[in-house]
Amino acid sequence: MSAEGDPGRVRPGGRTARVRAAVLTAAGDLLAEQGFDRLDLADIARRAGVGKTTVYRRWGSVPNLVADLLAEMAEQSVPRTETGALEGDLQANARLVQRTLSDPRQGRLFTAIIAAATCDTRTAEALRRFYEVRIDEWAPCVQQAVDRGELLAGTDCREVIRAVSAPLYYRLLTVGQAPVEADADRAAQAAVAAARAGVFTTQVDEYGRADSG
Amino acid sequence: MSAEGDPGRVRPGGRTARVRAAVLTAAGDLLAEQGFDRLDLADIARRAGVGKTTVYRRWGSVPNLVADLLAEMAEQSVPRTETGALEGDLQANARLVQRTLSDPRQGRLFTAIIAAATCDTRTAEALRRFYEVRIDEWAPCVQQAVDRGELLAGTDCREVIRAVSAPLYYRLLTVGQAPVEADADRAAQAAVAAARAGVFTTQVDEYGRADSG
DNA sequence: GCTCAAATGGGCCTCCAGTTCCGTTAAGGG
DNA sequence: CCCTTAACGGAACTGGAGGCCCATTTGAGC
Numbered sequence: 001m002s003a004e005g006d007p008g009r010v011r012p013g014g015r016t017a018r019v020r021a022a023v024l025t026a027a028g029d030l031l032a033e034q035g036f037d038r039l040d041l042a043d044i045a046r047r048a049g050v051g052k053t054t055v056y057r058r059w060g061s062v063p064n065l066v067a068d069l070l071a072e073m074a075e076q077s078v079p080r081t082e083t084g085a086l087e088g089d090l091q092a093n094a095r096l097v098q099r100t101l102s103d104p105r106q107g108r109l110f111t112a113i114i115a116a117a118t119c120d121t122r123t124a125e126a127l128r129r130f131y132e133v134r135i136d137e138w139a140p141c142v143q144q145a146v147d148r149g150e151l152l153a154g155t156d157c158r159e160v161i162r163a164v165s166a167p168l169y170y171r172l173l174t175v176g177q178a179p180v181e182a183d184a185d186r187a188a189q190a191a192v193a194a195a196r197a198g199v200f201t202t203q204v205d206e207y208g209r210a211d212s213g
Numbered sequence: 214m215s216a217e218g219d220p221g222r223v224r225p226g227g228r229t230a231r232v233r234a235a236v237l238t239a240a241g242d243l244l245a246e247q248g249f250d251r252l253d254l255a256d257i258a259r260r261a262g263v264g265k266t267t268v269y270r271r272w273g274s275v276p277n278l279v280a281d282l283l284a285e286m287a288e289q290s291v292p293r294t295e296t297g298a299l300e301g302d303l304q305a306n307a308r309l310v311q312r313t314l315s316d317p318r319q320g321r322l323f324t325a326i327i328a329a330a331t332c333d334t335r336t337a338e339a340l341r342r343f344y345e346v347r348i349d350e351w352a353p354c355v356q357q358a359v360d361r362g363e364l365l366a367g368t369d370c371r372e373v374i375r376a377v378s379a380p381l382y383y384r385l386l387t388v389g390q391a392p393v394e395a396d397a398d399r400a401a402q403a404a405v406a407a408a409r410a411g412v413f414t415t416q417v418d419e420y421g422r423a424d425s426g
Numbered sequence: 427g428c429t430c431a432a433a434t435g436g437g438c439c440t441c442c443a444g445t446t447c448c449g450t451t452a453a454g455g456g
Numbered sequence: 457c458c459c460t461t462a463a464c465g466g467a468a469c470t471g472g473a474g475g476c477c478c479a480t481t482t483g484a485g486c
Contacts, residue, residue, distance in 0.1 A: 015453070
């Protein structure tokens with residue numbers, strides 16, 4: 001394992017940080033433009049104005065580089081709007097995801113990243129963490145709906161958020177078409193309907209363990 | 214374009230058919246075992262007991278080969294069970310998808326195929342057709358529910374079926390975890406709840422054009 | 427069962443992604 | 457401001473994926 005994501009770097013300041021930023025930006029651009037399989041680390045180096053050797057030494061492979069890119073992306077938080085009603089919050093979430101996936105650059109980028117994650121365990125782990133962060137950011141709006149009494153106690157808030165994204169990603173990855181706004185609204189409505197019906201409700205026993213019910 | 218999927222073959226019988234079958238089988242196995250990116254056409258040829266040149270000549274690239282594999286898979290229909298109730302039918306569908314995705318070979322194979330489809334237009338098109346066939350097979354059970362009066366007229370039957378699969382694929386592709394039976398049941402219930410709430414209902418105007426409502 | 431071209435397969439070649447080597451640059455501590 | 461060495465970058469090297477040539481096999485029509 002000669003290539004590290006970035007953990008034990010001894011000298012992370014100045015030039016090193018500039019190189020990392022330039023390479024990650026170039027990697028994102030090329031990933032979006034050309035897709036996962038046509039990606040060449042030498043191309044990235046050229047685009048970033050950096051020596052080919054540097055890219056190979058620090059990241060070593062495309063999946064490693066993508067994993068690092070994901071770690072970077074996970075740190076950039078998107079502020080979430082709050083409308084005060086479950087429908088509105090989930091619709092806002094759905095439309096945010098939809099706009100991201102249908103944006104030419106971002107949509108292709110996510111597609112390529114997911115493809116990369118299917119090929120490499122470390123990248124898959126980085127992707128899992130990325131979505132965990134995003135879901136944690138939005139789960140509170142479902143929790144608020146529970147607190148307001150809009151949903152049953154014991155509702156799995158994170159699962160509701162996942163239910164909003166699922167149809168949008170499904171459409172992108174299997175049909176190959178980016179979702180449109182109507183898809184987003186339908187996804188949000190479907191999640192609300194299912195949550196209201198108690199589909200995402202788990203019962204908790206006296207030991208605090210959850211069981212689906 | 215030297216490589217054709219299989220259209221204009223002049224001599225498709227005997228050896229040619231055997232070679233095609235052997236190569237597609239080997240491709241499926243290696244795709245499931247090693248993933249999309251580590252796939253080498255020479256490996257496939259060796260495994261299939263076929264000349265490397267033949268594979269390169271007839272398919273030319275990994276995406277082309279995957280596209281052909283998908284066309285083959287689309288033709289193999291899985292019989293669908295009918296329980297007479299919407300919940301039961303959708304649960305059967307969800308569990309079928311779930312069992313497929315959590316089967317070691319099939320799950321990895323689908324993952325790899327989807328990755329391949331993100332990298333190549335023709336493969337994406339083949340994948341789209343594959344799911345179209347599968348969805349067409351299951352949509353009638355939703356239509357029957359509409360006919361029985363369980364769901365509103367104007368319900369988009371195919372969209373209901375997609376809603377069942379979406380969470381299962383979403384989980385596999387973004388979290389990297391195969392769905393379990395409880396996920397399948399939840400997906401089916403969520404789709405039913407959303408369908409009952411009229412989320413997948415479209416209104417048709419006097420010109421026959423559909424509008425989401 | 428004979429003929430002819432489609433289809434296959436072994437061996438050779440080419441080219442470039444990935445690696446190695448080593449001299450150069452510039453963080454970071456004192 | 458200077459020294460040490462982590463980090464970078466140019467250039468040359470190499471293994472193997474992908475492509476080509478041509479002899480051989482075999483499907484299909486008669």
